Amino acid sequence: MRAYADLHLSPSLDDVANARSMADLLVELQTRVVGLVVPPQRLTPTPPIVDSFKSAGIDVAKRLNLKPSSREELLRSLRRFRSKYEIVSVECRVPSVSRVAVRDRRVDLVYFPKQQLGSIFRGNLAKSCRAALEFNLSELTSGPDFGAGLRRLRREIEVAAEGSTTVIGCTRASNLFELRSPRDVAAILHLLGLPLSAAVRAVSDVPLEIVEKNRLRMAEPGLEDGIRVLRRSADDE
Amino acid sequence: MASESSGGQPTTNRNSQRYLLVRFITKDAVTTKVIEQTVRRSVEDMVGKLGSAEMNVRFIGFQEADGRAVFRCKSGSVERLRAALALVTHVDGNPAAAMVLRSSGTIKALKVRIPRRRRSAA
Numbered sequence: 001m002r003a004y005a006d007l008h009l010s011p012s013l014d015d016v017a018n019a020r021s022m023a024d025l026l027v028e029l030q031t032r033v034v035g036l037v038v039p040p041q042r043l044t045p046t047p048p049i050v051d052s053f054k055s056a057g058i059d060v061a062k063r064l065n066l067k068p069s070s071r072e073e074l075l076r077s078l079r080r081f082r083s084k085y086e087i088v089s090v091e092c093r094v095p096s097v098s099r100v101a102v103r104d105r106r107v108d109l110v111y112f113p114k115q116q117l118g119s120i121f122r123g124n125l126a127k128s129c130r131a132a133l134e135f136n137l138s139e140l141t142s143g144p145d146f147g148a149g150l151r152r153l154r155r156e157i158e159v160a161a162e163g164s165t166t167v168i169g170c171t172r173a174s175n176l177f178e179l180r181s182p183r184d185v186a187a188i189l190h191l192l193g194l195p196l197s198a199a200v201r202a203v204s205d206v207p208l209e210i211v212e213k214n215r216l217r218m219a220e221p222g223l224e225d226g227i228r229v230l231r232r233s234a235d236d237e
Numbered sequence: 238m239a240s241e242s243s244g245g246q247p248t249t250n251r252n253s254q255r256y257l258l259v260r261f262i263t264k265d266a267v268t269t270k271v272i273e274q275t276v277r278r279s280v281e282d283m284v285g286k287l288g289s290a291e292m293n294v295r296f297i298g299f300q301e302a303d304g305r306a307v308f309r310c311k312s313g314s315v316e317r318l319r320a321a322l323a324l325v326t327h328v329d330g331n332p333a334a335a336m337v338l339r340s341s342g343t344i345k346a347l348k349v350r351i352p353r354r355r356r357s358a359a
Contacts, residue, residue: 025262029336141326146282176262180323181336187319191283196316 002200004182005207007035007063007087007109008136008170011049013042019049021176023056029181033211035063035087035170043084061086061211071096074104082106083221086214089134093119102129108210109134109168114143114152121156126163132206133160135192137185138172150192157193167194168210169203253312256297258339258347259322261304264331269299272306275328276335280321292317297344305338307347315340 006026011019026034034053043062053060064085068074074090074097082088089109092098101107102125111134112119121133133156140149160167169185171178182203189199216223223229261272273296280289292314297307310318325335341347 028260028338137323141324177264177326177332177334179334179336181338184319184323184337187316188323190316191320 001030002204003032003208004030004204005033005035005211006031006171006173006179006182006185006203007033007061007168007207007210008037008089008134008172009034010037010172010174012174013038013047013049016048016052018175019052020056022173022179023053023058025176025179026053026058027056029179029183031058031182033059033061033208035061035207035211037065038062038085040064040081040084059211061214063087063089065089065091067091067093068097069094071100074100078104078106083218086211086218090131092121098125102126102131105130107131108214111136112156114139114149121159123159123162126159126165129160129163129165132166132168132210135167135169135185135189135202136172137170137180137188138178140188141178154192157189161193166206167198167202168207169199170207252293253342254309255312255315256341256344256347257308257310257315257318257322257337258341259306259308259335260338261299261306261328261333261335263304263328263333265329266301267304267328267333269301271329272296272299275325275333276308276322279325280318283321283324284317288317294318307344309344312342 011022036050038047050060062085064081064087066074066077066088068077068090078088087108088106089111090097090101090107092101092110092112101110108131110131112121135153140146140153143149157167167189169182169189171180171185173179186199186203189202190196194202220229276296280292280294284292293311295309297309299306308318319337322335322337325333327333339347
């Protein structure tokens, strides 16, 4: 059976009852891994809702949402927080930030909020994009102009396909009513122009690989992609 | 003659259908009629009236106790119906969510007892 992931959940960190009901529903929807937004000041001690998800059998990856207003601020934040989080995403509100965020290997996900005028995923960004482009369902379901939202996401997915950029789908749910089945999110991505196999991978294999890769990096900071520890000398152990 | 279906078409000539088991999460209790109208509206918002007619979505039934419903559509329209259901955010003015729990080629495989809606005698 395929395992699904939703790498963008932002429930209140103190509302355990809400988290528990979300966790129960996520189990029913076959979601195995969730990305929980935890701001740096709440990183330790671990927020109580993390245990609610874990006790339901869901793997929790801590996620940091960076919203830098300049390139320098982005680089400073990445230096400071990268090693503490399993997922780092950057909200690209200004072009100078977008240009750096898409190329920096420390960034896992980039997303382009619809409210910002300068925030557009263009072809030149797609060509050099090493991070995955995040599609949030809440961008489509909230806000007044549904048609404009559809057009914008369709264009983003077209550009991503031209530049061979990886796409992932998330819900950005903060409560039970904003949660959706990952397979349904894949259906929307498919209707927006992504091939069905890529759309299903965008809610299953791709996010799971991101989390796995970063956990390996956190456990073994010296290791890079494609390098595995086969055995250790007796001195190391 | 023996191979003809109840719709009057030979079995081999029938269009393939898919059944979807959908879970509705609502704040207050809702009726079958409201659920049917909400989904119909969402499908029309997404694909228009022509697309809706092509999808051939049929509401099979709804269990008010646990908020589970069954829908049927053409087998090539499953992704469109899933997307339309995912875009349901309100039912009867209250926040709500709809999510597909399972999709199957036969209603029997969904293994739920949903009271079938009776067709009106008109």
